[in-house]
Amino acid sequence: MSLFEWFFERDNPGPTGSVETYHHKLNWPRFWIIVAGTAALIALLFFIYYLPFNQLEAFVLRDACLATLFTLAYLVLSYYIYIKPDYDNMGYLGFIDNPFKYTDDVNRFMLFFQALLLPGKIIAIPIVNLFSLCFKRKN
Template sequence: MSLYEYWCELDDPQPVGNIEVNTKHVAQQSKWVVFFKLIAASLMTAGLFGVPLYFLPLPVWQSGLVSAGFAMIYIGMAFLFIPHANTDNMGWLGGMVDDPFHISDDWNRALMFYHAVLGPGRFIAGTMLDVACLLGVAKSDPIAVPDEAYQQSMGYSANYSTANATMTELPSEQEELTNSGMSREEVNQQRYGLSSARFLINDDE
C-alpha cells in the first residue's frame, strides 16, 4: 500500500467488497449432519482453546481463562461479521501480484484473508446454534421463500394472498365500437384526445 495507489484509486475507483453484519441463522434440520458437525466443531474448539493454553506463560487456571475468553470473542466475531471480497478486483494474475495503481485490490485480499481466518469460528458458532435449535433451546430463522420475499419488498401484510384474485377480460375494439354506437374515428378522438383524426383509418369512408 502507498499514497500513490491511494491517489490513483481516487481517480479510477475499482469495486471493493464489504463486511456483512450477520444476525440470523437457518438451522440444519438433519440430526446426522448436526452430529458430524458437532464432532468437527469440538475438534476445532479443542485446538482453539489448547494452543493459547499451551503457549501462554501463565498459571494453568489463568491461561484457561484467557483461552476461554479469546475463544468466545473469536467465535462471536466470526458469527457477527462476515467479510466478502470482490473477487473481480484481486490484483494482477488473480491476486498473486499487487496492482501498483490501485489500493482496492489490497482491501479485497485483506477481506478474503479475514474471511478465511474467521471461517472456523463461523462454523463453530453455526454448529452451536444447530445443536441449540435441535434441543429446542433456540429457534431457527425461517427460510425466506420467493412469495414472502416479494411481500416484504412490496410492503404487503402477512395476510396478503393471490388465491382469490380474478381476471377481467377487457372488451375488444369491435365490441367497444358496437356498444358505443360511434365510428372508429370518434372513438379514437375520445380515447386519445385528438382534435383531428385525419391520420387514422376511418371506416366510414
C-alpha cells in the same frame, strides 16, 4: 498506499467488498446437525483445554479463563461477521498488486480476514445450530 494508487483512483475508486452481519442457519437433517455440532464441541474443548496446557506441569486457572475468553470472542466474531471481498478486483492474477489501484489492496486485505475467520465459522456454526435444535421452544 502509493502515490500512483492515490493519483489514479482518487476520483473513481474501483469496487470493494462488504462486511455484513449474518446469522448462519443450517438446513441439514437433525442427525447431521447433531453429528457436526458434537464434533465441533469436541474440537472446541480440545483447542481450549488440551493444546495450551499439554506442556504445563500445573493447571493454571487464570490461563484457562483467558484461553476460554479469547476463544469465545473469536467464535462470536467469526459467527456474526461475514466478509465478502470483490473477487473481480484482486489485482493481477488475483494476488499480484496493481500499482495503480488501492482498492485491490482492500479486497486482498478482506480476503485475508475472511480466511482468518474461517476456522471459527467451521466450529461456531454447527455448535449454534446444535444448541438451537436442542433448546428450541415447542409451541
